Amino acid sequence: MSEQYEAVFAQYDTDGDGQLTVDEVTAAIAGMFPAAEVNDLSGIVKALFVEYDTDQDGLLSVAEFVPLAKNLPELGTGD
Template identity: 40%
Template sequence: MADIEQAKATFAKFDADGDGRVTPDEFKSAMAAMGDHLVTGPMAEAVIKAKDSDGDGLMSFDEFWKSVQG
């Protein structure tokens, strides 16, 4: 996914409240909405933590964009 517009649209699916950051709960809910009901709270926290470069416990768009760049 190298297209920034596509990345923004995908990120928006996860950012339920539109604040520009994805919480583990938002991630888990978005995955369930996309049909993956097996993502648990701890799994969502691990995914966010892996992408969270500033250590705030959330995933910003910039962090998401860096992760999809490779």
């Protein structure tokens, strides 16, 4: 796994437990859009979890996050 994706994952894993919660992913996505553009991120985040939470535990591991990050370069791997 690429170190750059692990670093981005760690940035969003605010409690440091090695998993991204719905709230952590919501905060990450919220940082991508001005508040005026997106009032309710719950539908977007729910869709992301349906697609990327492959073990369906309600959390994203690093392995589940990497494909998401590759498809959403706005998550910050370029900076």
